[in-house]
Amino acid sequence: MDMRVFDLFKIGVGPSSSHTVGPMLAARRFLLECPDLFKVRQVQVALYGSLALTGLGHATDKAVLLGLMGETPQDIDPASIDDKLSTLASSGIMHLLGEYSVKFDILDDLLWHKKEVLPGHPNGMRFTLTRNDGSTFDRVFYSTGGGFIYSEEELQQGSGSTTRPAVTVPYPFATMAELLAHGKRSGLSIATMLRANELVHCSDDELDAGLDRLWNVMSHCIERGLQITGELPGGLHVQRRAAKLWLTANDLTNALPHDGMHKVSLYAMAVNEENAAGGRVVTAPTNGAAGIIPAILRYYSQDCKPSNPELGIRQFLLVAAAIGMLCKKNASISGAEIGCQGEVGVACAMAAAGLTAALGGSNEQIETAAEIGIEHHLGMTCDPIGGLVQIPCIERNGMGAVKAITAASLALKSDGIHHVSLDQVIETMRQTGADMQAKYKETSLGGLAVHVITVNHAAC
Numbered sequence: 001m002d003m004r005v006f007d008l009f010k011i012g013v014g015p016s017s018s019h020t021v022g023p024m025l026a027a028r029r030f031l032l033e034c035p036d037l038f039k040v041r042q043v044q045v046a047l048y049g050s051l052a053l054t055g056l057g058h059a060t061d062k063a064v065l066l067g068l069m070g071e072t073p074q075d076i077d078p079a080s081i082d083d084k085l086s087t088l089a090s091s092g093i094m095h096l097l098g099e100y101s102v103k104f105d106i107l108d109d110l111l112w113h114k115k116e117v118l119p120g121h122p123n124g125m126r127f128t129l130t131r132n133d134g135s136t137f138d139r140v141f142y143s144t145g146g147g148f149i150y151s152e153e154e155l156q157q158g159s160g161s162t163t164r165p166a167v168t169v170p171y172p173f174a175t176m177a178e179l180l181a182h183g184k185r186s187g188l189s190i191a192t193m194l195r196a197n198e199l200v201h202c203s204d205d206e207l208d209a210g211l212d213r214l215w216n217v218m219s220h221c222i223e224r225g226l227q228i229t230g231e232l233p234g235g236l237h238v239q240r241r242a243a244k245l246w247l248t249a250n251d252l253t254n255a256l257p258h259d260g261m262h263k264v265s266l267y268a269m270a271v272n273e274e275n276a277a278g279g280r281v282v283t284a285p286t287n288g289a290a291g292i293i294p295a296i297l298r299y300y301s302q303d304c305k306p307s308n309p310e311l312g313i314r315q316f317l318l319v320a321a322a323i324g325m326l327c328k329k330n331a332s333i334s335g336a337e338i339g340c341q342g343e344v345g346v347a348c349a350m351a352a353a354g355l356t357a358a359l360g361g362s363n364e365q366i367e368t369a370a371e372i373g374i375e376h377h378l379g380m381t382c383d384p385i386g387g388l389v390q391i392p393c394i395e396r397n398g399m400g401a402v403k404a405i406t407a408a409s410l411a412l413k414s415d416g417i418h419h420v421s422l423d424q425v426i427e428t429m430r431q432t433g434a435d436m437q438a439k440y441k442e443t444s445l446g447g448l449a450v451h452v453i454t455v456n457h458a459a460c
């Protein structure tokens with residue numbers, strides 16, 4: 001599988017990996033691939049399908065503009081975004097990749113094709129550059145979830161968005177059955193095999209530094225989310241709850257056995273409130289589902305009091321990545337393609353598997369945990385109200401985190417023998433997503449997105 005741990009876990013900004021991170025990367029890549037940018041007279045961007053339908057709520061417009069300016073999700077300072085965009089709006093001048101100036105009218109040069117879907121994926125974008133002599137250069141890109149982008153040609157060829165040369169890894173796998181077979185033959189854990197695969201690309205120290213950085217960003221995101229109160233942007237008037245509830249979460253007066261689960265929910269919600277506010281998050285595997293893995297990592301490293309949390313966190317991330325890779329390869333991690341089962345469901349499976357590994361579970365128990373995590377999200381739709389990654393997304397991450405602990409607990413107390421394999425449940429997720437009506441796949445044309453707005457309008 002030509003996928004790395006750091007392809008799956010990407011440091012970026014909220015609120016969406018498919019609608020914010022992917023489009024920002026695509027816009028920048030389009031300009032980098034244009035051979036004669038100095039001759040540019042006009043740049044236009046057209047958004048299609050889910051990007052057009054929910055892009056305003058997901059900040060796709062802002063992401064594309066920032067990408068054209070040369071910004072990347074990983075390096076941009078979230079606090080600088082508003083200034084950059086207001087300078088563009090007031091001047092009408094875009095500095096492409098920070099260098100080449102061109103007139104840019106947000107109303108005329110950024111187009112929303114809400115009734116049209118490009119053939120490759122619901123999240124399509126067409127970039128067109130017109131040169132001074134009237135000739136044009138255009139490219140189509142697709143944002144397929146989790147910050148992955150593909151050009152039209154790459155999607156047709158089934159190749160990835162990475163430009164790395166193909167390499168041979170010691171433990172190649174396209175299914176969980178193959179990974180388990182490697183484990184049986186070698187006697188190695190999934191974490192050890194994933195590490196060996198990664199070491200084809202980097203040194204042990206570089207891998208550990210990269211994994212530690214991911215956890216560092218996740219951890220800071222939880223901390224910020226547990227401190228900041230106020231209203232989230234977008235016009236839904238959703239109040240941030242994690243910080244307010246955190247104030248009393250450690251109060252032992254009248255404590256109940258499930259208070260630990262309450263704290264786990266708050267960790268996850270803290271991350272997703274940061275995500276909804278456009279803050280710094282790690283795709284895990286997407287932004288909409290970014291709260292579950294950090295929540296379970298914090299639960300593991302602080303609440304479970306492990307003897308070597310540093311080691312356990314690294315194992316957790318490697319194993320979680322293996323599950324995410326399988327889901328991306330054999331189904332999807334895009335809400336626009338298969339609904340929320342592919343985002344929160346997959347994140348739950350990744351977290352459950354990671355926790356099982358960190359707590360010493362066998363390869364078979366890891367598979368069981370991941371399978372349970374997906375099985376009980378099958379069919380879950382994506383219907384964000386107002387196209388914002390807020391309702392149901394924030395609370396849904398809290399629920400997904402609690403389910404991940406339950407899945408890991410069931411797996412750890414089992415003998416690893418189970419009726420449904422992970423490969424079977426991933427294929428079931430793929431087929432269920434294919435059968436799901438388009439209105440339930442990140443279009444905000446069905447489900448909660450329609451009914452809550454109808455009720456609110458009636459109340460007005």
Ligand code: SF4
Pocket residue numbers: 288289334335339340341343344381382383384389390392393396442
């Ligand atoms: S409902 Fe799920 S898939 Fe849809 S935007 Fe929210 S978190 Fe993502």
